Structures are given as structure tokens and as C-alpha cells.
Amino acid sequence: MPRTEFLFLSEHDMVAAGVRDAARSVDIADEVFRLLHSGDFLMGGPNRNSHGLGLVFPPTSPFPNMPVAGPDRRFVAMPAYLGGRFDVCGIKWYGSNAANPASGLPRSVLTVMLNDRGTGEPLALLAANSLSAVRTGAVLGVAVRYLVPTVPRRLAVIGCGVVNRAAVAALLSQLSFTDVVCHNRSRGKAEEFARWLGDEHGLASRVADSAEEAVHGADVVTVAASRAAPLEVRSEWFTREAVILLSGPMQANDELWTQSRLVYDHIPLHHAYVADARASPDLDAAYGATMGGPLYRLIDQGRLPQLDDSEDLGTVIAAGTSPPRGRTVFISCGMAVFDVALAYCVLASARERGIGTALELWGDA
Numbered sequence: 001m002p003r004t005e006f007l008f009l010s011e012h013d014m015v016a017a018g019v020r021d022a023a024r025s026v027d028i029a030d031e032v033f034r035l036l037h038s039g040d041f042l043m044g045g046p047n048r049n050s051h052g053l054g055l056v057f058p059p060t061s062p063f064p065n066m067p068v069a070g071p072d073r074r075f076v077a078m079p080a081y082l083g084g085r086f087d088v089c090g091i092k093w094y095g096s097n098a099a100n101p102a103s104g105l106p107r108s109v110l111t112v113m114l115n116d117r118g119t120g121e122p123l124a125l126l127a128a129n130s131l132s133a134v135r136t137g138a139v140l141g142v143a144v145r146y147l148v149p150t151v152p153r154r155l156a157v158i159g160c161g162v163v164n165r166a167a168v169a170a171l172l173s174q175l176s177f178t179d180v181v182c183h184n185r186s187r188g189k190a191e192e193f194a195r196w197l198g199d200e201h202g203l204a205s206r207v208a209d210s211a212e213e214a215v216h217g218a219d220v221v222t223v224a225a226s227r228a229a230p231l232e233v234r235s236e237w238f239t240r241e242a243v244i245l246l247s248g249p250m251q252a253n254d255e256l257w258t259q260s261r262l263v264y265d266h267i268p269l270h271h272a273y274v275a276d277a278r279a280s281p282d283l284d285a286a287y288g289a290t291m292g293g294p295l296y297r298l299i300d301q302g303r304l305p306q307l308d309d310s311e312d313l314g315t316v317i318a319a320g321t322s323p324p325r326g327r328t329v330f331i332s333c334g335m336a337v338f339d340v341a342l343a344y345c346v347l348a349s350a351r352e353r354g355i356g357t358a359l360e361l362w363g364d365a
Helices: 011-016 022-038 129-147 162-172 187-201 211-215 254-258 267-279 283-288 293-300 313-319 336-353
Strands: 004-009 041-043 053-056 074-082 088-096 108-115 122-127 154-158 179-183 205-207 220-223 231-233 243-246 250-252 261-264 328-331 357-362
Touching (some): 004 011, 004 336, 022 041, 022 129, 041 336, 129 162, 129 313, 129 336, 162 220, 179 187, 179 211, 211 231, 267 293
Parallel strands (some): 231 250
Antiparallel strands (some): 041 074, 074 088
């Protein structure tokens, strides 16, 4: 049997190979949006556009070793093929448990495997916690390239965790802000985020005691709130020109959605979410478990345009038009194609720099 080796990249290796290069990650994500629009990709599910396949635990179990449901407790597999210069298959696999931080672990533990799209042989196994956060931020970086109509001054950060650190790094690679306001459920975490902004980016910022105070007057708002305690906002808190970037759940009065320009990350992804929800025994609960749930309910009620009559970012990029004035909400739910693309590029850098550990799948013996 021919010898097959693949590269293992630890979290330390990923950082050394440049996974946190925010500007590069935004350029990569921009490429991916163009491939999404052209159709040169595949993801899972019947419509080939699914977020992934989740393993959800039951509320109770007669088996003592079987995990039971808990806050943010699940496993998810996210497969994808990405064409263009990438031409590779991959899968992100992660487990999540809100209890993890009490043990010193991140809430989610993530890996990515890349495979040869012809033979199926593994190319690399990558630690993916930093990668996943960076690709989430990169998507928002692409969004502000095409959705911000004026030169922004104030940035509001809602949710001061790992994801918004990556998001802010990506935004700062595209835009300059003179004023940054941070808010988190726990003030201490917001203060820590503000110190990080100063140390890492040389930016002075301030901490707001409420989300309403934080978003007041903000030109751009990035929301990465916890699933365990979703953010609740009202439309009148935001300026009429605000660009609101959602990478975490947010509850709002209906007017925020119905009186804003809505731009989805990828319309077929949301078709897959809706199809999954309608196949579930409890449509309302299924909608409630997704970021797009508030929008899907309004679509069902005829108060928002159908998904096929809506905009996604790939369509906006392809149109090449200047963004209109008015409030915009961008909804980003996460797609494996972005993980695969960034993993592919970090792997190339690791190979060039001699980073990583070679592992043997099988050899001549």
C-alpha cells in the first residue's frame, strides 16, 4: 500500500503559521463569497448548503454514560468541498459545552481535517479554535467592505469574547475607528477587552454598562453574544445609518428587522435551516435555536420578503454597486467553506515554514 502522510498542526503551530493574520483572512473570505455566488462549492445536506449535522443529547437517558442536554451542549460535523484555487475537501468537527470554561477549557473544542478531493486521503489535521474565530471575524470584515456606506467613526462591541476579538481585528484591517465602546454581561470581561484593544491595537475605548448605551450613536455594531443569554435590543437604540453585524444570536422588536436592509451570508444556507426546522417536531423551538429564527417567523407571516427575494453578500459583491444609505443588518451563521479555505491557506504557510508534525496513516509495511 502506498505511503500516506498528513500534517498535524497544533494550536501553537497554527498561530506560528499565521492563522491570526486578519487582513489575509478577510481576503480569503472574500474569495469564498465569490465562489459561493458562482456555485463552485458543496456543503452537506439535501440541498448541499447545510451548516452541518448536529448530535443533540436527550433531556434524560436510562443509560448512565450517555450525555444529557445542557446549555450549548452538542457535537457538530460540518463537511465541505471548495473549488477555485482551493479544490479541496474538509470537515470541521467540534464539541461544545457551556460548562467547559469552569474546567479551563474553551466552550467549544474544534478541529478541521483536510482531505484530497480525489483519493480521500488526509492532508492535514488542524487545531481549529483560533481558525474558527478568525474565519468568523473575516466574514464580517468582508461585509463591511461592501455594506458600510460612509466613513465610520464609532464601533460598538457587544459580547467581549474570543469571537469578537477576531471580529474587531478583521474590522480594523478594513476600517479606522476613532471611538470604540464595549459591553458584556460581566463588566470585568468588557474591561479586559478594552485593555486588549489598547495593548494589541493601540486603541482607546470605553466600557458601557448596557447594550443600549454601547450602541448609541455607533456606525458599526458587532454582536457576538452568548447563546446561553441572547442579547435583547430595540430598533430605536440604533442610528438610522448603523451597520449591525450578527455572528451571535440577537432578539429584537420586529421593527429592527422590518425597517432595516437585511443581508444574509448565503441564502441557500438559510433555506437549509428552514427546511430542517420544518422537518422537526417543534417548528417554533427549531426557529428559536437558530440565529435567523426571528427573520424566518416574519417571513412566514408575510412581513419580510421570501428568502429567494432577499439579498446575500455574494450577490451584493457580484453586483458591484455602492451601498445605499440606511440601517443594515448582516446575518452570519457560519459555513464550513470558510473554515476549509482558511485551513488550506494556513496549511500552505505551515509547509513553506516547516511547521507541524508529520503523521503516517499507513506505509509500505
